[in-house]
Structure formats: structure tokens, C-alpha cells
Amino acid sequence: MKPITWLRKLTKHGHRGYPMATLMFYGPDDRKASKAVLGIFASRGAEPHLHKWFRDSPNADLRYDVGLQNACLEIMRREGVRSLAMLEAINGCPHEEGVDYPLGQVCPECPFWANRQRPVEPPGAFDADGPRTMVESAIAVYKREQWGELLADAADREKVSATWEEWYANLQEVTAELEARGARCRPVLLDIEEIKQYCREQGVPNNGAARASLAARRAQQDIW
Numbered sequence: 001m002k003p004i005t006w007l008r009k010l011t012k013h014g015h016r017g018y019p020m021a022t023l024m025f026y027g028p029d030d031r032k033a034s035k036a037v038l039g040i041f042a043s044r045g046a047e048p049h050l051h052k053w054f055r056d057s058p059n060a061d062l063r064y065d066v067g068l069q070n071a072c073l074e075i076m077r078r079e080g081v082r083s084l085a086m087l088e089a090i091n092g093c094p095h096e097e098g099v100d101y102p103l104g105q106v107c108p109e110c111p112f113w114a115n116r117q118r119p120v121e122p123p124g125a126f127d128a129d130g131p132r133t134m135v136e137s138a139i140a141v142y143k144r145e146q147w148g149e150l151l152a153d154a155a156d157r158e159k160v161s162a163t164w165e166e167w168y169a170n171l172q173e174v175t176a177e178l179e180a181r182g183a184r185c186r187p188v189l190l191d192i193e194e195i196k197q198y199c200r201e202q203g204v205p206n207n208g209a210a211r212a213s214l215a216a217r218r219a220q221q222d223i224w
Contacts, residue, residue, distance in 0.1 A: 003069035010076075010084040018043050021076050023086040025063050026094035029112040032061040035094035038072050040079050051075060054094075063088055098202065103209040138219035139175065140211045141187040142167075149192050155205035188215040 007023065020041045025033035034055045039048035053071075055062050062068055076084065093110040101107050106114040142150055147164040151157050161167035175185045190211060198214045199206045 003066060003073055004064065006073060007069060007084065007086055011086045014083070016082045018083070019079055019081045020083040020085070021072075021079075021081045022048070023072060023084065024091045025088070026092055027090045028094065028110045030090045032059070033063045033090055034058075034060075036062045036065075036068055036072075038075060040075070040081065049079075097209065097213065098204060103204055103207070103213075138188050138212075138215040139171070139185050140190050140215035141171065142190060142192075146192045150195070153192065153196060153206050156207040159208065186219055188218045190214060190218070 018041060022037075022039040022041070024037050024039075026035040026037070027033045036053045038051040040051075041048050051072075053062060053065075053068050055065075093107045093113040095101060095107045095109055097103055097105075097107075100109075142164070144164045147167070151160060151162075154160055161170060195206055195211060195214060199210050202210065202213075204210045
């Protein structure tokens, strides 16, 4: 059996417990993957142990690189992985915000993704018929009673709605627009203390980019 077939088969089995692996692909556009990331989660909520690969040829597509597939299978075997979530669709730009380019800016290397939000596809979107094509966008949402504290701490408070009600109305519009484009929206409730801690750990200001990054991270970790 081909290694890609094994990977697809493991994905179709669904969640069978931890350790769990996620396999995501990234590229300068939505046609070929130039980066692959295998994440190993020892337990629910644990920080992932990441393995990354980058292509050698500009025309290569890492999704169908047999050597990489075998490497992933060997790592999962060694780590005793019981569940796998794999998305064969390109999951956004291969460069990391805050690492390869400044937070809050678009990647200068990948103009294709400039006006596109990085999709987040949870393992729940994989069913017996294979991976679904619809992606899910992680949307940061906040508690009404913490809105004042969020405004006080936000570095971009001048860009944030003055009231929770105003922000919520805008959220509904954004959600409707994304869904009209074929994306599903997954709300991720963020606590103000969680936001502060994340920003301290990352050494970044509490702004929209940081909150969006935290929401995406939470969406990927809390997928089961």
C-alpha cells in the first residue's frame, strides 16, 4: 500500500485517542505545497512537538512526496500515534507571522494569501468519504463582561469597537461574508487573562493580529 494511502486511511479512522498527530501543508498559493508540518500532541491541550519539511524544488508538491510520507509514518509509529488529522488542501502561506514577517502585516513573499484568512480545518471535518473541501476560519470572540478590560489592555484600542454590542454586530457581518464565500466560521472564546499571558509569552502587543493568532492556535489544539 502506498504511504499516502496509509495516511488517508488513518485519517478516515477518526479520533482514537492520544497521542494524536496533525499533518498540514502550506504553499505560496493553493496549488502546490512548499512546506509540511507534522504536529504530535501527547495529550489533550498539550503543546505540539512539530516536525517541518521544506521542498527542494520550486515545482515540487510536498503533499505527494513519498519520502516525506514515509518519514511521517515512521515518526507517528515511533511516537505511538493513535489518531491522525490530515488536510490535503493547502492551509495557507508557508511563512509564519511574527517570525518571517511582522505581526499584523501581510507576507511579502506570498501575495496570493494577502486578502485571504489562513484556513483552519479541524479533524472533525474529515469523514468516512475523505476530507471535506470546506475550510473553517477561527474567529476570536470575547465575553461581554470583559469588554472594558479588553479595551483597556488592547494596543489597538483605537481600532476596536467602543462597545461589545457594536463589536458583535460587526462580527455577524464578517461571519456572514465569510460563509457566503464558502468558509465555515468557528468562534473561539478568549479570556482576557489568557490573551495577556499569550502576548507576554510571545513578546507581542495585545492587538488584532495577536488575538487572531491565539484563536487559530486554540482552534488547532482544541479540535477533539
